Amino acid sequence: MKNFLKIFLAILLIVCVGAALASCNENESESDVNCEHSYDNACDANCNSCGEARVVGEHIASADDGDCTTDIKCSVCEKVLVAGKTQHVSSADDGDCTTAVTCTECDHVVTAAKAHDFTGAWQNDATDHWHVCANEGCNASDTKAAHQMGADGKCTDCGRVMQECVNHEYTITKYDENGHWKECACGDKQTAVAHSPSENGDCSIGIQCSGCDWIYPAKNHTPEQDDGDCTTDIKCSECGSVAVAGNNAHVDSNDDHICDNGGCGKPLDPNVIHQGGANTEGGWGALIRP
Structure with missing residues (x-):
């Protein structure tokens, strides 16, 4: 009885497999059997005509340009393999404009290096004077130098008062468009007086003030x-x-x-x-x- 059951199950299995194969053959079209598969590129896993899947290899990454904001793509299909960052991240600024500030993720220069600008106002203390770099964000200073006192009691370079003037001598004539005055070498000045035209001048070519070198603007004779x-x-x-x-x-x-x-x-x-x-x-x- 057991042998009969085994034989019966074997026959039933054969019949089922045969039916399945027959059904498959009935559903398969002639075009599927004879399809000359075509793909967009070596990375394309599905046939463009029949859709049949195939096994493809790994993507081949394009060369990294060293910029972290640039996508790294497959050199074959252009698929983004590593997305670039939205922006560079600046490294800490050392406060010296002659040092470039670079991105912490790559070697991209965020802020280019430049030469110091020591053309600004003098800085000074009791003994020395110097310049601080005028470039934004730079804290560098040039070499400090000792004060040199002039006859007016001030440093000849930075103008710092080193010795107060006691007896003023008003020997320096200064002027502007409103008047003229005398100054001491220390900078103290007398009250300004109005300009007055010199005699025998010619107003059509400008007349010099009788008390200084200021010139009256030229105008037509009256x-x-x-x-x-x-x-x-x-x-x-x-x-x-x-x-x-x-x-x-x-x-x-x-x-x-x-x-x-x-x-x-x-x-x-x-x-x-x-x-x-x-x-x-x-x-x-x-x-x-x-």
């Missing part, structure tokens, strides 16, 4: 009122320079004893002898007044 005599110079009311030169003589061309120069008309002395229509008292010739 003529004085014409007295009606063509032999009189018309001068500038501001600086006294001749704005319009007078004629050296009156002219009486028609012997009516009235000056014929334009704008004059001055009555002439009938006893004055004229030669060639010109008064013998001069020789510049006529000037027509405006």
Whole structure:
């Protein structure tokens, strides 16, 4: 009885396997059997036509450019294997601008090194003076140097007062556009006074102040009122320079004893002898007044 049962189960197994194989063959299309598989690249695991899966190898990483914000991708399929960071992380700044600040994750330079700038204001103490670098974030200083006192009691380099002046001597003239004053070598100064133009200046080219080297800005002459005599110079009311030169003589061309120069008309002395229509008292010739 046991043998019969074993034989029966064996026959049943064979029948089931055969049915399954027949069913598989019925569902498989001819195109699946004859498909010439195609893939996008060596990393593509599924056929583009029939979708059949295959076993592929590991991705091949592209070269690392040394920048931690750059993605590392597969050199075959461009898949991101290692995502880049969103930004660099600066290392601690040592307070010296000549040292570059780099990223803690890679060698990227976040802040480039630069030369010190020691052109700012002097720093000083009782014995020395120096400069601190003016570049932002830099704490470096140049070499300290000892003070050298000048005649005014101040350091000749940084200006620190080393000895107070007792007896002021106001020998230095200083000025600005508002006035001028005298200063002592120590910096103490007298009260400023207003500028005053020097004599015989010409305001059309600028006049120097009589008390300092300040120059009044140049401007056009301002003529004085014409007295009606063509032999009189018309001068500038501001600086006294001749704005319009007078004629050296009156002219009486028609012997009516009235000056014929334009704008004059001055009555002439009938006893004055004229030669060639010109008064013998001069020789510049006529000037027509405006």
